Structures are given as C-alpha cells and as structure tokens.
Amino acid sequence: MISDLSFREKSAWAMGALSLAITILYLIDVQPISWRTGSAPPVDRDFIKITIAAIVGSIIVQSILAAGNPKDADAPADERERLVLARAGSVSGFVLAFGCVAALLNYLVHPNGNLLFHGILLSLLFSTVAESALQIFFFRRDA
C-alpha cells in the first residue's frame, strides 16, 4: 500500500500527520484560551519548543522520505502534481486568510494581543493541516 504511493503523496501523509500532531500539542498548550471572554494564556517557552519540534520534525521526515526515494525526491513535480499542489495551496491559503481575518475581528471585540497571536498561529496550523489533507484527497481521487 505505502509503496504504491507517489513520493509527493507520501510526503503529504507524513507532513499531514506531523502538522496534525503539532496542532494538537499546541491546542493542548493553549487550552485555557477563550474566544468568548477574550482570555488567552501568554505566549511562553512551550511555543518555542513546539516550533522547534515542528521544524526539526519536518527536516527528519523529509530526509527519511528522500533517502528512501532519492530519484523521486530530486525530480520536480510533474504537471498533474503541480495542479494538485496548486489547488491544495489555494484552498489552504483561503483557510489561513479566513482564520487571520477572524482573529483580527475578534481583536476588535477583545483587544488581547495573546489571543490575536494564538488565533493567527492556529490559522497557520489549520491551513497547514488542510493543505496536506487536500493534497492527499486530490492525489487519491485522481489515482
């Protein structure tokens, strides 16, 4: 099953799982957050740890995938893959923009900088998860 996946599809699965894990960790970290009352925990060192974990995790995942498929990893995306990546990127960009605008509008009601920060960062995390999920969906649908 896994060997039947293209390199970019494997990459989408791996990055999707990683970004989902990071998003869940972040959500647990900022659990006292409340959009209704406008309260949010301050941005602390856990955020830095999660960010570093995300970067290191991405490098490790991509390195393992590239080591297993060096030829595919070197090859540029072909026309179908570019279409899938562009389409997923377009929708995930919308998710990011929507989340950022929602966080900004919430800031007008609850002028809390921490809440704004968490809102924008969560939008980024959700858009990353959405991008990987959509890539998998489009790759599978056209397979």
Add this chain to the structure above:
Amino acid sequence: MGKAPPITNRVKLHRMLAGGITQADLADAVGVTRHTIIAIEQGHYSPSLETAFRIARLFGVGVEDVFGWEG
C-alpha cells in the same frame, strides 16, 4: 480533475502494441510520474497538450490515434 474528463485514450493499448512498454518507462520517457500515467490510462486525468504529443510521438502515431473526444 474531479469529474472524469470527456477525453478517451488508448495509451494502454499502444503500450502493449509497442512491445509492452511499462508505465514507469513511459513515464520516464515523457517526463511525468508513473502515477500520472496510471491516472491518464484510467481516464482520471487529461494530460497537457505537450504530454499528449510526447506520448503519441513516442508510439510513432498521431495524437488522435491515442486520444479522443467523447462528446
């Protein structure tokens, strides 16, 4: 993408006629991935004009011998 395009193809037939070229060999020859060849053969993806010409030229036939319009 999405709804199956109204373009038919005989890529698999031409692969067989050409001596059993594999999907991977065809993919390498025209510059796409094997998964894209699979998607084309199954009618899930319509290749670009350039790729269609490359495939037809590889088989030594015209584009319309490989691809057709189901309309």
